[in-house]
Amino acid sequence: MKAIVIFTVSLLFFACQDNDSNGITLMPAIRNTDSVEILYFKEPGNQRFYTYFPSTDKEFINVLVADLDKNSETEKDENTCVKEGKIYMHKNGSIFNTVFFSFTDNSCKFLRFIKNGKLYYFPISDKLRQMLKDFRPLSKEPVANAQ
Numbered sequence: 001m002k003a004i005v006i007f008t009v010s011l012l013f014f015a016c017q018d019n020d021s022n023g024i025t026l027m028p029a030i031r032n033t034d035s036v037e038i039l040y041f042k043e044p045g046n047q048r049f050y051t052y053f054p055s056t057d058k059e060f061i062n063v064l065v066a067d068l069d070k071n072s073e074t075e076k077d078e079n080t081c082v083k084e085g086k087i088y089m090h091k092n093g094s095i096f097n098t099v100f101f102s103f104t105d106n107s108c109k110f111l112r113f114i115k116n117g118k119l120y121y122f123p124i125s126d127k128l129r130q131m132l133k134d135f136r137p138l139s140k141e142p143v144a145n146a147q
Contacts, residue, residue, distance in 0.1 A: 030097065037055075038139065040136055050142075053138050053139040060128075064087065064111075067123065081102060099111050101124060103132050
């Protein structure tokens with residue numbers, strides 16, 4: 001009986017560990033991203049007002065996928081390390097994942113997405129940071145459709 005209890009506890013312990021902390025392992029569809037929409041918040045942390053930039057730039061998508069193919073990092077403090085924007089990842093015309101980012105502050109730079117209620121943070125490369133900076137002036141404010 002004691003052996004069964006030890007076995008069960010061991011099984012639960014190993015089953016609950018998060019060994020799949022690589023973004024691609026967590027969400028394989030990331031590899032199939034064919035376009036993105038980058039939203040830049042006008043005020044960090046405030047998603048209400050933003051500019052956006054839709055893109056099918058393969059280089060940007062490849063760099064983003066490569067960054068998400070890294071192991072996840074420890075969580076960031078949401079009070080001091082705020083989101084500066086988000087990226088809607090598309091596959092066949094539909095959004096399948098949202099990745100939040102922070103890129104201007106060297107002490108607080110990350111990519112982040114949610115999977116099964118858990119936040120996963122990933123390092124953001126200097127190349128992706130630069131591309132986000134370069135695309136920002138090209139982003140536009142959304143326009144309401146008149147009906």
